[in-house]
Amino acid sequence: MGAGSSSLEPLLRALVAEHGITGASLAFVQERRVQPAVAGVKDVRTGDPVRPQTVFDAASLTKPMVAYAALQLVDAGTLQLDEPLSRWTLPIVAGDAAAAAITLRHVLTHTCGLQNLSGKDPLRVYFQPGSRFSYSSVGFTWLQRAMEAATGESLEATMRRLVFDPLGMQSSSLVWQERYVVDVAVPHDAGAPLEKHRPAAANASYSLQTTAADYGAFIVAVLCGDRLEPATWKQWRAPHVMVPLGEIVYLEREPKATEPDIGWALGWGVEPSTGTLFQWGKVPGARAFVMISPGQQSGMVVLTNSNTGLRLMQGLAQVLVPGEHAALRWLADGVTE
Numbered sequence: 411m412g413a414g415s416s417s418l419e420p421l422l423r424a425l426v427a428e429h430g431i432t433g434a435s436l437a438f439v440q441e442r443r444v445q446p447a448v449a450g451v452k453d454v455r456t457g458d459p460v461r462p463q464t465v466f467d468a469a470s471l472t473k474p475m476v477a478y479a480a481l482q483l484v485d486a487g488t489l490q491l492d493e494p495l496s497r498w499t500l501p502i503v504a505g506d507a508a509a510a511a512i513t514l515r516h517v518l519t520h521t522c523g524l525q526n527l528s529g530k531d532p533l534r535v536y537f538q539p540g541s542r543f544s545y546s547s548v549g550f551t552w553l554q555r556a557m558e559a560a561t562g563e564s565l566e567a568t569m570r571r572l573v574f575d576p577l578g579m580q581s582s583s584l585v586w587q588e589r590y591v592v593d594v595a596v597p598h599d600a601g602a603p604l605e606k607h608r609p610a611a612a613n614a615s616y617s618l619q620t621t622a623a624d625y626g627a628f629i630v631a632v633l634c635g636d637r638l639e640p641a642t643w644k645q646w647r648a649p650h651v652m653v654p655l656g657e658i659v660y661l662e663r664e665p666k667a668t669e670p671d672i673g674w675a676l677g678w679g680v681e682p683s684t685g686t687l688f689q690w691g692k693v694p695g696a697r698a699f700v701m702i703s704p705g706q707q708s709g710m711v712v713l714t715n716s717n718t719g720l721r722l723m724q725g726l727a728q729v730l731v732p733g734e735h736a737a738l739r740w741l742a743d744g745v746t747e
Contacts, residue, residue, distance in 0.1 A: 419447040421729060422712075422722075426450045429721035431714055432598040433460040437626030438730050440708040442634070444626035452715065453596040453603055465581055465590045465619050466713035467597065467607060469691025471698045472584065472618035473550055475628060476565070477518050477677025478638075479572045480557060481646055484514070485639045488560050491515045491676075495556040502552040508535040514556075516540050517549040518676040519650045524548045526659045536661040543653045543674055544660045547615040554614035565612040577631055579624040584612035590619060595715035597695025604695040616693055622713050625700065629709040632687070632702055647704065649673030649682045658744040671736040679737055688737045690720060690745060699723050699741075701731045717747050 422436050426449040433450030446462040483489040495517070496510040503509035508523065516522040516539040523535040524546045533548065554565050561568050566584050574582050581590075586608035597604045609617040630636070635643035652673045654665035671683050678687040684705055691698035697719030702709030710730040712722050723738055 418445060419449070422447045422726070423449040425722050425725045428725075429718060430601070430716075431719055431722060432601065432716040433464075433595055434712055434714045434716075434719065434722060435460055435462065435464055435466060435595075435622040436710065436712045436726065437622035437629070438708070438710050439626050439629040439633070439702075442630050444623055444630065446623050446626070452594065454598065454601065455603060460595060461593060462623055463581065463621060464593050464595050465621055466595045466698070466715060467691075467693050467696040468618035468620050468625065468698050468713060469616050469693040469696060470547070471620075471625065471689055471691040471700055471711070471713075472614065472616050474632075474677045474687075474689050474700070475569070475573055475618065476550065476553070476614045477646070478628070478631070479568055480514060480518070480553065481642050481676065482572045482637055483557065483560065483568075485642050489514055489557070491645075495553065498556040498559040499552075502548070503533050503535055506535055508539060512539045512549070512552075514553065515650070515676070517546075517553045519543070519674045520545045520549065521651055521674075522546055522549040523661075524552075525661060537664075542660075542664065543651045545658045550615040551613060554612070557614075565614055569612070572637070573628070576637060577627045579620065579627055582618065582620040582624045584614075584617045584619070585609055586619065595696070595713070597693070597715050597717075599695045599717045607693065616691070620713070622711055625711045625713070629700070629702055629711060633704060633707055633709065646676045647678065647680065647685060647687060648675055649680045650675060653679075653740070656740070656743060658740075669736060669740060672740055681735065681737055684733060686731065686733070686735065686737070688735075688741075690723075690741055692720075692745060701727055701735070701737070703731050703733075706731065720745060720747070
């Protein structure tokens with residue numbers, strides 16, 4: 411599909427109606443051009459339509475963007491990929507040698523050995539860092555502490571300096587901005603509105619507030635390698651580890667097999683056969699998805715205010731990032747609504 415296609419918004423509207431999604435904002439990127447499309451409503455109580463300027467929760471689509479900032483810090487000599495993050499901050503698990511050995515590469519590739527979420531169970535390192543994959547949001551929150559110690563500034567300030575301002579992402583922040591009130595998507599679960607999360611502090615794992623068009627500007631940077639050294643840009647997109655067969659979080663034992671065409675790069679999922687990158691996002695009442703094809707020099711991001719928003723993945727990718735995608739099957743099986 412060309413970037414000037416008039417069928418982009420009808421496609422999104424049809425898929426939103428088919429899958430019962432409350433609202434969605436899409437950006438399709440091709441050859442540095444960002445084309446927006448919107449469908450549905452921001453809040454079922456008001457019926458106000460989603461607009462291109464509407465701000466959504468991006469959830470874990472935060473992670474690749476934080477990785478981008480961290481890799482710029484590597485290029486600047488502030489951080490190193492294979493140096494323990496405990497150089498900058500106390501290990502996330504006190505007195506644990508494995509925790510003290512966790513590096514930036516381990517966090518970005520989800521090979522740090524930490525659980526995904528911090529719940530009632532104490533934090534622990536389940537396997538030797540670097541040995542295998544298990545998705546860990548906790549790892550990114552610890553990375554944030556190390557980045558803030560290394561830079562001497564808040565993560566929000568780092569993201570504004572290295573990502574938001576240089577890429578012209580004027581509607582993006584890891585911290586809630588009161589200006590968003592006039593045009594924000596309210597999350598919905600089973601069609602009922604939830605209270606909008608307003609992050610008072612940045613979280614490297616999930617707190618990004620953004621528009622699809624802003625995220626599209628980031629996709630352009632991904633495709634072009636903007637602000638990264640060529641070798642770093644190459645590493646950012648290359649598979650460093652393969653993921654367990656049919657599993658996203660897999661802590662307790664070594665997997666019997668791995669997915670043949672799903673690996674993890676430095677902050678991204680990647681399909682090694684084509685180099686296609688992906689990441690999903692999930693917080694209460696909101697879902698998001700990004701997929702980028704370096705080979706096709708194109709990509710798409712969709713932000714939704716619905717707990718069923720990932721139902722849009724297949725239909726959008728089929729048209730906008732055509733080809734066989736093992737990641738879509740892996741996510742459909744592994745990410746619950």
